[in-house]
Amino acid sequence: MTESTHPLVVAIDGPAGSGKSSVSRAVARRLGYGYLDTGAAYRALAWFVRDRAIDPADTDAVIGALPSFDYAIGTDPDDPAVSVGAVDVTEAIREPAVSAIVSAVARVPAVRAHLTALFRSIAAGVDRPGIVVEGRDITTVVAPEAEVRILLTASEQARMARRSAEISTQSAQTVADQLRSRDRADSQVVEFMSAADGVNTVDSTHLDFEQTIGAVIEVINTRTARTSHD
Ligand SMILES: Nc1ncnc2c1ncn2[C@@H]1O[C@H](COP(=O)(O)OP(=O)(O)O)[C@@H](O)[C@H]1O
Numbered sequence: 001m002t003e004s005t006h007p008l009v010v011a012i013d014g015p016a017g018s019g020k021s022s023v024s025r026a027v028a029r030r031l032g033y034g035y036l037d038t039g040a041a042y043r044a045l046a047w048f049v050r051d052r053a054i055d056p057a058d059t060d061a062v063i064g065a066l067p068s069f070d071y072a073i074g075t076d077p078d079d080p081a082v083s084v085g086a087v088d089v090t091e092a093i094r095e096p097a098v099s100a101i102v103s104a105v106a107r108v109p110a111v112r113a114h115l116t117a118l119f120r121s122i123a124a125g126v127d128r129p130g131i132v133v134e135g136r137d138i139t140t141v142v143a144p145e146a147e148v149r150i151l152l153t154a155s156e157q158a159r160m161a162r163r164s165a166e167i168s169t170q171s172a173q174t175v176a177d178q179l180r181s182r183d184r185a186d187s188q189v190v191e192f193m194s195a196a197d198g199v200n201t202v203d204s205t206h207l208d209f210e211q212t213i214g215a216v217i218e219v220i221n222t223r224t225a226r227t228s229h230d
Pocket residue numbers: 014015016017018019020021022023162163166204207208209210212
């Protein structure tokens with residue numbers, strides 16, 4: 001048997017506030033893997049479009065911006081810095097103004113194809129034994145052949161409560177309304193509310209953060225043990 005040369009891919013999808021970023025990052029850190037937040041790229045493109053005063057609903061203009069979208073992201077789970085050209089946008093892409101337009105940019109098929117190619121190339125080039133890649137379509141489109149594929153879910157109530165605990169500049173009601181409408185818009189483009197064939201579901205509604213990390217690592221251990229005996 002020949003040793004695999006590509007990094008082991010752990011693909012994690014789920015709705016907003018399910019814990020994808022925080023849990024994936026913690027899992028990557030514990031396993032010594034790289035970490036790729038794909039939502040950051042869609043957010044950075046939305047930031048870029050806004051910065052250039054492009055109407056996010058103008059599909060042709062958004063596609064026209066792609067060649068000059070100079071995006072970079074770190075795959076170190078301790079420093080997943082995001083930049084566009086020379087600008088560090090790590091914080092700016094989390095602003096509500098960016099969240100409000102990101103789904104409009106993400107629904108454009110040419111944008112998805114462009115970023116999917118970028119994600120595959122970043123994942124293949126990581127200098128670690130594995131990489132945790134998280135988003136909405138990783139288990140189904142970006143890395144359907146990944147060794148480990150997980151849908152991370154939590155009840156709507158738990159997700160809204162977690163997200164509103166993080167955001168102090170908006171009321172809990174506003175955060176919940178925006179999250180719900182973003183999930184609705186995103187679900188029209190990709191399926192991330194139910195697990196595709198072969199995808200393991202981890203429901204964190206009644207798990208705390210540490211237990212969720214444990215549940216994800218357990219799936220990874222089970223799947224990789226199975227793969228190595230195939
Ligand atoms: N199992 C859990 N129990 C409680 N809080 C959690 C759990 N998982 C994640 N969180 C918290 O919920 C918030 C949203 O998580 P995040 O990773 O940003 O979600 P996503 O990337 O899916 O939008 C974060 O503050 C995170 O620390």
